[in-house]
Amino acid sequence: MTTSTTFGTRVQSGVPVQQPSPMPFHRYKAFEPVDVPDRTWPSKKITQAPRWLSTDLRDGNQALIDPMTVARKLKMFDLLVSMGYKEIEVGFPSASQTDFDFVRRLVVEDRIPDDVQISVLTQAREDLISRTAESLVGVKRANIHMYNATAEMFRRVVFGIDEAQCIAMATRGTEMVMKYAEQFLGETEFGYQYSPEIFTQTPTDFAVEVCNAVADVWQPGPDREIIFNLPATVEMSTPNTYADQIEYFIRNIRNREFVAVSLHPHNDRGTAVAASELGMMAGADRVEGCLFGHGERTGNVDLVTLGMNLYSQGIDPKIDFSDMDEIRRTVEYCTGLPVHPRHPYAGDLVYTAFSGSHQDAIKKGLEALEKKAASEGVSPHEIAWEAPYLPIDPFDVGRTYEAVIRVNSQSGKGGMAYIMKNDHKMDLPRRLQIEFSRVVQQHTDAAGGEVSPEQMWQIFEKEYFGDHTPLELLQYKSEADNGHYSVDAVVRVNGVERPAGGEGNGPLSAFVDALGAAGFPVRVLDYSEHALSSGGDALAAAYVEVEVGDGDDARVLWGVGRHSSIVTASMKAVISAINRADRN
Numbered sequence: 001m002t003t004s005t006t007f008g009t010r011v012q013s014g015v016p017v018q019q020p021s022p023m024p025f026h027r028y029k030a031f032e033p034v035d036v037p038d039r040t041w042p043s044k045k046i047t048q049a050p051r052w053l054s055t056d057l058r059d060g061n062q063a064l065i066d067p068m069t070v071a072r073k074l075k076m077f078d079l080l081v082s083m084g085y086k087e088i089e090v091g092f093p094s095a096s097q098t099d100f101d102f103v104r105r106l107v108v109e110d111r112i113p114d115d116v117q118i119s120v121l122t123q124a125r126e127d128l129i130s131r132t133a134e135s136l137v138g139v140k141r142a143n144i145h146m147y148n149a150t151a152e153m154f155r156r157v158v159f160g161i162d163e164a165q166c167i168a169m170a171t172r173g174t175e176m177v178m179k180y181a182e183q184f185l186g187e188t189e190f191g192y193q194y195s196p197e198i199f200t201q202t203p204t205d206f207a208v209e210v211c212n213a214v215a216d217v218w219q220p221g222p223d224r225e226i227i228f229n230l231p232a233t234v235e236m237s238t239p240n241t242y243a244d245q246i247e248y249f250i251r252n253i254r255n256r257e258f259v260a261v262s263l264h265p266h267n268d269r270g271t272a273v274a275a276s277e278l279g280m281m282a283g284a285d286r287v288e289g290c291l292f293g294h295g296e297r298t299g300n301v302d303l304v305t306l307g308m309n310l311y312s313q314g315i316d317p318k319i320d321f322s323d324m325d326e327i328r329r330t331v332e333y334c335t336g337l338p339v340h341p342r343h344p345y346a347g348d349l350v351y352t353a354f355s356g357s358h359q360d361a362i363k364k365g366l367e368a369l370e371k372k373a374a375s376e377g378v379s380p381h382e383i384a385w386e387a388p389y390l391p392i393d394p395f396d397v398g399r400t401y402e403a404v405i406r407v408n409s410q411s412g413k414g415g416m417a418y419i420m421k422n423d424h425k426m427d428l429p430r431r432l433q434i435e436f437s438r439v440v441q442q443h444t445d446a447a448g449g450e451v452s453p454e455q456m457w458q459i460f461e462k463e464y465f466g467d468h469t470p471l472e473l474l475q476y477k478s479e480a481d482n483g484h485y486s487v488d489a490v491v492r493v494n495g496v497e498r499p500a501g502g503e504g505n506g507p508l509s510a511f512v513d514a515l516g517a518a519g520f521p522v523r524v525l526d527y528s529e530h531a532l533s534s535g536g537d538a539l540a541a542a543y544v545e546v547e548v549g550d551g552d553d554a555r556v557l558w559g560v561g562r563h564s565s566i567v568t569a570s571m572k573a574v575i576s577a578i579n580r581a582d583r584n
């Protein structure tokens with residue numbers, strides 16, 4: 001029985017039933033995967049980093065609203081080198097004078113470290129290939145990377161060629177690459193990479209056939225590898241399908257031992273990282289991508305996420321991500337595009353917890369780590385990482401714990417207590433945490449937004465130290481006689497100074513007795529204290545839970561005091577509770 005209707009949904013017998021969308025989904029057809037029933041990749045594990053190639057300066061650059069200037073390209077190149085990338089595609093030199101000049105500058109100014117191999121991309125066109133080879137004159141090591149489209153739709157729509165002509169374009173292009181390499185690159189340690197463009201939409205058998213034909217021209221062998229780069233030029237299927245295609249290709253390509261199988265996933269479906277990882281499980285040796293996933297449309301696979309995913313599994317990515325913020329700033333400068341605040345491992349908010357239960361768990365987790373490290377006599381950054389909600393130690397990528405927990409209206413006592421302890425050295429007892437988190441919550445509910453550590457301190461000061469009425473302690477003298485204490489104090493009550501004296505079995509109980517005599521009956525229910533700093537003039541903090549007043553009017557609340565004398569701090573804490581009771 002239909003009971004109610006909401007947008008696009010009818011509720012039947014209490015269960016919402018989704019309705020057909022008005023969108024023309026029938027215009028699209030499901031991807032036809034290659035059939036690999038005996039696939040082995042699902043039970044494989046990734047145990048080491050692949051060879052990486054950064055294509056930030058080519059695929060990443062060609063997709064920018066404002067392509068990088070030479071100065072920005074140089075900055076990006078230096079960043080990639082400093083991070084440890086050893087294979088860097090530096091451009092498409094036949095595309096523009098800027099690209100050509102950039103490659104020349106790298107070569108002429110000897111900016112390429114000996115252990116770094118640059119590569120350059122070209123179409124399978126003789127004029128472009130010769131210009132590409134010319135751009136590399138004098139370089140020590142380089143790859144030329146040539147591509148042509150092999151997918152049926154591209155052959156039909158873009159090129160108007162059949163399969164044989166497509167193979168001929170690839171083999172002829174390879175011959176041209178070898179010819180111009182010989183002409184221009186005699187002294188260069190020269191390598192070759194071929195991409196059957198839109199590999200994923202190419203029947204995998206045909207992709208293998210084209211690549212085998214290209215290899216017949218290049219003749220790979222010992223010390224003469226060929227790189228077959230297998231792009232998901234447009235990502236069109238689930239990542240397992242890509243892995244099947246890679247496993248199938250690897251099983252069928254000839255001379256596998258001299259072939260480097262490279263992945264080049266794009267992110268149209270948002271699963272490029274997964275596709276790369278499954279492709280690595282399927283046996284690929286190498287991955288091409290861009291930092292933070294720049295590149296055509298939705299971008300290339302994100303090298304930062306891929307590398308850090310390995311890191312989080314205890315595998316050395318062979319790339320240095322330890323100053324993530326500097327990497328992010330440089331890429332943002334070079335590309336002119338911001339990195340999303342929730343970008344894995346690098347975004348502004350990814351090591352931040354706002355919600356109360358997350359903060360509580362993180363606080364406990366970090367404290368447990370600190371305790372464990374202290375018991376082993378080492379720093380918390382040296383022991384095995386284990387913390388709720390944080391897949392890696394933010395410290396490892398240059399983030400500090402201070403930014404981990406941030407407080408807004410979604411937060412609870414855990415986050416507030418973490419900031420009070422970490423930023424302000426105040427280790428609040430649990431029930432005071434609960435009390436103060438309500439105070440903070442009132443603030444966030446009223447003002448909205450976030451409460452910074454500084455604002456939190458202001459709220460705390462105002463709440464616990466801000467009031468001197470009705471009661472203020474001006475001075476006191478305490479004496480002890482055989483376990484018996486007396487206090488002679490001067491207090492100000494509603495602006496009027498008056499003496500207050502009392503006795504007890506400790507200075508605080510004597511002070512409480514004096515307050516009772518002065519008209520402020522209180523009972524101390526709980527008490528804790530700790531040092532705030534070390535040294536001769538060290539400050540101490542005292543926290544007291546106090547029942548203020550008596551009879552039906554009695555209220556239980558906390559007071560806080562700080563002073564270099566712990567006795568004075570505790571007396572101030574009692575007064576803080578009395579003044580709060582009066583105010584509230």
Ligand SMILES: CC(=O)SCCNC(=O)CCNC(=O)[C@H](O)C(C)(C)COP(=O)(O)OP(=O)(O)OC[C@H]1O[C@@H](n2cnc3c(N)ncnc32)[C@H](O)[C@@H]1OP(=O)(O)O
Pocket residue numbers: 059062092094095096122123124125128147148149158159197233296
């Ligand atoms: C998936 C990728 O990211 S591939 C890399 C893509 N990157 C770029 O294209 C950026 C740089 N490219 C350019 O600046 C230009 O395309 C240039 C300078 C290389 C060539 O420019 P133009 O000569 O004007 O050609 P245009 O870009 O229009 O290319 C289309 C022509 O090249 C042919 N072509 C396209 N790709 C290839 C290829 N890989 N191999 C051979 N021919 C190709 C097309 O069939 C078309 O031929 P037609 O003119 O006979 O119809």
Ligand SMILES: CC(C)C(=O)C(=O)O
Pocket residue numbers: 059121147195197198229231232233234264266
């Ligand atoms: C040239 C190739 C490798 C490419 O960029 C792609 O297909 O996405």
